[in-house]
Amino acid sequence: MFPPDPNPPGGSSLFSGFRVLGLYSNHVPHAVRFHQKHREFYLVTVVGKCLHTYNVNRLGIVAVSNSLSDDITCLAADRMLVFAAAGKLVSAFARNKEVVMRYNGHRQEVRLLLPLGDHLISADSTLSIVFNLPIMPCSLRHSDVYLRLQFDPNTFDVSAMMHPSTYMNKVLLGSSQGALQLWNIKTSKLLFTFRGWSMGVTVLQQSPAVDVVGVGTATGRIIIHNIRLDETLMSFTQDWGPISWLAFRTDGPPIVASGSPQGHIAFWDLERRQLVAQQRHAHSTAIAAATFLHGEPLLVTNGADNAIKVWIFDQEGGGARLLRSRQGHSAPPTTIHHHGNDGKNILSAGQDGTLQSFSTVHERFNKNLGHGEKEQKKKKGLSYEELRLPSILAFSSAAARQSDWDGIVACHRGRLAATTWNYQRCTMGAHHLQPPSPRRDTVATAVDITSCGNFAVIGSSSGRVDVYNLQSGLHRGCYGDSEKGVMNCSSVIADSHFCLFFSVVSGMLALVLDDFTVLVVDIETRRVVRKFVGHHGNINDMTFSPDGRWLVTVAMDCTIRTWDLPSGCLVDCFLVAMAPVGVSMSPTGDFLATAHIDSLGVYLWTNKSLCGPVGLRPLPADHQPATETLPGVTVDQSEQEVTSEEGDDAYKSADQLGAELVTLSLLPKSRWKSLLYLDDIKKKNKPVAPPLAPPAAPFFLPTLPGLTPRFTSPTATEQETQVQHLVSILCKCFNKNSLPAVNCPVLLLKDFGPSAVSVELTCLTSEGGGASSLLLAFIHMIEHMLASGRDFDLAHSYLALFLKLHLRSLSQDTFAMEALLRLSTQLEAGWAELRASLDQSLCLLSYTKSALL
Numbered sequence: 001m002f003p004p005d006p007n008p009p010g011g012s013s014l015f016s017g018f019r020v021l022g023l024y025s026n027h028v029p030h031a032v033r034f035h036q037k038h039r040e041f042y043l044v045t046v047v048g049k050c051l052h053t054y055n056v057n058r059l060g061i062v063a064v065s066n067s068l069s070d071d072i073t074c075l076a077a078d079r080m081l082v083f084a085a086a087g088k089l090v091s092a093f094a095r096n097k098e099v100v101m102r103y104n105g106h107r108q109e110v111r112l113l114l115p116l117g118d119h120l121i122s123a124d125s126t127l128s129i130v131f132n133l134p135i136m137p138c139s140l141r142h143s144d145v146y147l148r149l150q151f152d153p154n155t156f157d158v159s160a161m162m163h164p165s166t167y168m169n170k171v172l173l174g175s176s177q178g179a180l181q182l183w184n185i186k187t188s189k190l191l192f193t194f195r196g197w198s199m200g201v202t203v204l205q206q207s208p209a210v211d212v213v214g215v216g217t218a219t220g221r222i223i224i225h226n227i228r229l230d231e232t233l234m235s236f237t238q239d240w241g242p243i244s245w246l247a248f249r250t251d252g253p254p255i256v257a258s259g260s261p262q263g264h265i266a267f268w269d270l271e272r273r274q275l276v277a278q279q280r281h282a283h284s285t286a287i288a289a290a291t292f293l294h295g296e297p298l299l300v301t302n303g304a305d306n307a308i309k310v311w312i313f314d315q316e317g318g319g320a321r322l323l324r325s326r327q328g329h330s331a332p333p334t335t336i337h338h339h340g341n342d343g344k345n346i347l348s349a350g351q352d353g354t355l356q357s358f359s360t361v362h363e364r365f366n367k368n369l370g371h372g373e374k375e376q377k378k379k380k381g382l383s384y385e386e387l388r389l390p391s392i393l394a395f396s397s398a399a400a401r402q403s404d405w406d407g408i409v410a411c412h413r414g415r416l417a418a419t420t421w422n423y424q425r426c427t428m429g430a431h432h433l434q435p436p437s438p439r440r441d442t443v444a445t446a447v448d449i450t451s452c453g454n455f456a457v458i459g460s461s462s463g464r465v466d467v468y469n470l471q472s473g474l475h476r477g478c479y480g481d482s483e484k485g486v487m488n489c490s491s492v493i494a495d496s497h498f499c500l501f502f503s504v505v506s507g508m509l510a511l512v513l514d515d516f517t518v519l520v521v522d523i524e525t526r527r528v529v530r531k532f533v534g535h536h537g538n539i540n541d542m543t544f545s546p547d548g549r550w551l552v553t554v555a556m557d558c559t560i561r562t563w564d565l566p567s568g569c570l571v572d573c574f575l576v577a578m579a580p581v582g583v584s585m586s587p588t589g590d591f592l593a594t595a596h597i598d599s600l601g602v603y604l605w606t607n608k609s610l611c612g613p614v615g616l617r618p619l620p621a622d623h624q625p626a627t628e629t630l631p632g633v634t635v636d637q638s639e640q641e642v643t644s645e646e647g648d649d650a651y652k653s654a655d656q657l658g659a660e661l662v663t664l665s666l667l668p669k670s671r672w673k674s675l676l677y678l679d680d681i682k683k684k685n686k687p688v689a690p691p692l693a694p695p696a697a698p699f700f701l702p703t704l705p706g707l708t709p710r711f712t713s714p715t716a717t718e719q720e721t722q723v724q725h726l727v728s729i730l731c732k733c734f735n736k737n738s739l740p741a742v743n744c745p746v747l748l749l750k751d752f753g754p755s756a757v758s759v760e761l762t763c764l765t766s767e768g769g770g771a772s773s774l775l776l777a778f779i780h781m782i783e784h785m786l787a788s789g790r791d792f793d794l795a796h797s798y799l800a801l802f803l804k805l806h807l808r809s810l811s812q813d814t815f816a817m818e819a820l821l822r823l824s825t826q827l828e829a830g831w832a833e834l835r836a837s838l839d840q841s842l843c844l845l846s847y848t849k850s851a852l853l
Helices: 489-493 673-684 718-736 739-751 754-762 772-788 792-811 814-850
Strands: 015-021 031-035 040-047 050-055 060-064 074-077 081-086 089-094 098-103 112-116 119-123 127-132 145-150 158-162 170-175 180-184 189-194 201-206 212-217 221-226 231-237 246-248 255-259 265-269 274-279 287-292 298-303 307-312 321-327 333-339 345-350 354-359 367-371 392-397 408-412 418-422 427-433 444-449 455-460 465-469 475-479 500-503 508-512 518-522 527-532 539-544 550-555 559-564 569-575 580-585 591-596 602-607
Touching: 031 074, 040 074, 040 298, 074 112, 081 112, 089 119, 112 158, 119 158, 158 201, 170 201, 201 246, 212 246, 221 255, 246 287, 255 287, 333 392, 333 591, 345 392, 367 427, 392 444, 408 444, 408 455, 418 455, 427 465, 500 539, 508 539, 518 550, 527 559, 550 580, 673 754, 673 792, 718 772, 739 772, 739 792, 754 792, 772 792, 772 814, 792 814
Parallel strands: 333 580, 539 580
Antiparallel strands: 015 602, 031 040, 040 050, 050 060, 074 081, 081 089, 089 098, 112 119, 119 127, 127 145, 158 170, 170 180, 180 189, 201 212, 212 221, 221 231, 246 255, 255 265, 265 274, 287 298, 298 307, 307 321, 333 345, 345 354, 354 367, 392 408, 408 418, 418 427, 444 455, 455 465, 465 475, 500 508, 508 518, 518 527, 539 550, 550 559, 559 569, 580 591, 591 602
């Protein structure tokens, strides 16, 4: 045994924070961006103090921002930046990661953000500030204030804000009193005041039609209003409370969608002026925001239930179905366990009543097994909430027979009957396991599954333990006398602070006492072999390492402690910000998973001992643990992309690393290898059928726009334009005699295919429409290419084809022959130097392979 370390290192010496699973969104409305270069939509959501960016096509996370000092309360985005408000401070993120601008000036919490051209408009309950935006933000700095608009919250409390389409420098503000105001931010003038409808405005949304906006009110009324004429076109009424958001379809159908605090979505037809479809319980809580993707039948929603969902409109009657989603727990998880023997999936039960599986490999492997439902679900008249079972108190899983029948058993808070779940089908099973002739006020408190996966063992508050067959769901026996109780265990098992864990590998049973101590009992000898003291709060959960050497305990004192069973000492201890309530070690021992109070995620910690030697020494009794930061969300490398258009400034290698080096063109081999075999290729690809007749002219001839009808004239093909440009530019470039000018004809030739290059070189002579001076200019171009060392493969291929086509004409030109002699000397010198380097490398490689080292 090692002596206690007098100076233990800070933090954990055994575990390191890796990532958090199951965090996707909160109550803050999302922002949608379109990347012009990638031609893809990106979704930005808020998780606490950070921003998460997802690509909508796969809902894969591509970026995680740096953390702010406070929780983010408002979000907006434009083509270049993402803006987030945290309290009174507004920050601008570049590339969805780092903060490049900060905006100060508010004395109250910022409610609304609106990027508008070169300005950013932020508003609280009494003040709206217009900030100047930088052209190219590159370093952290503070922005200048362009305009301040002061409001009296008693008469005009700003509650919504939007920019009307085609209204230059105009912004429309809505108030909780119901009035609307149209402002010009350039001239700082109030242009018009709309009296409103005596209802608080909750949302303003631009419609696809110019001058028409959608207004959502606190009473559930939706108003379609023409702001140019100050005329209400139509209105709808929603029965689910206030309008939380509005969204208009832009792919054709005249549909507007509205959201409610209950998580329902209503779809209204603007032509027929009626409700056409509804999506009840789209989210389990209020939907924060919804956005129709421009020109696509897709609706993106996020909510406070920690979910992101993409809906597609391909149903009859205008309804939508769920296309893809990312969702975690809407309430903190309470129990977590690894499922299977590979350690890649973690089952988690939360206070929201759901059972979910999180993959440590990729989010696309996550599963949501849903809520439990009561057996009376076939009865009519029961509401959605009445059908749901209470939250899961404890569960157990086994993967041995999960492909044959249900492999998960769970007991629910305050219920006697236990439920079965099917992991592969991601549904609740068909069995409700309840003992025959149960006692009154008896509830199930503990469950387990045998290692063979055939039987479920369920303990109740009366001290009785029942055994069930998982395939049939039939009762197969019991342990204990429910009338007398078993060893007075009923009161202990029903205690919320009781914890017990058994290691099959070592045969050790760990249990917790009321004085926060942990006892380890050897099942073979039935003796207490270890006693661990050190926690100062209720111990919530514990787990053994796969080899049975370590016991990891978590408690309300916010500590995670690792005890070494052979030495009986505490070898690792660290603090976390939130008290852990659940812990599980993967069967492979690579990760430790924890769940915490008031947190919706499952946190992974890497086992350092698998990556390298870790010196574990017993910690002293007065050891003061240091705080470890909870791990955050990491970006999957397969999904990582540049998500802002100003962010395409990644490092690019130089065209030529050194003058002494030879650089290839990186073009496909077919572009230069086939230049000398074009005749053979043409013979091989000779068409069998005769050419078809050209298609007839269109019935409607194309015309130019304008008042006078004019037909469009045929234009020269792109190849003809490039041919004429190549002949002219070859003469101009070599008159300048500069390297950038010489590169111009090379760049043009690199864009041509093999056949086009052959045609271009044929046209250099007078017979082909060129001139004899072009032959000499082409030789000079090859000389410059060889001297620079760039496009080494193309230079030799072009020269070989050039000599094949014009060797007879070159032999009759004195100046051309002198240039070719110089070029030949240059080629021999270059090849000699290159051959010496290749021979040296081959000699060294041959020696390395054959020598006895």
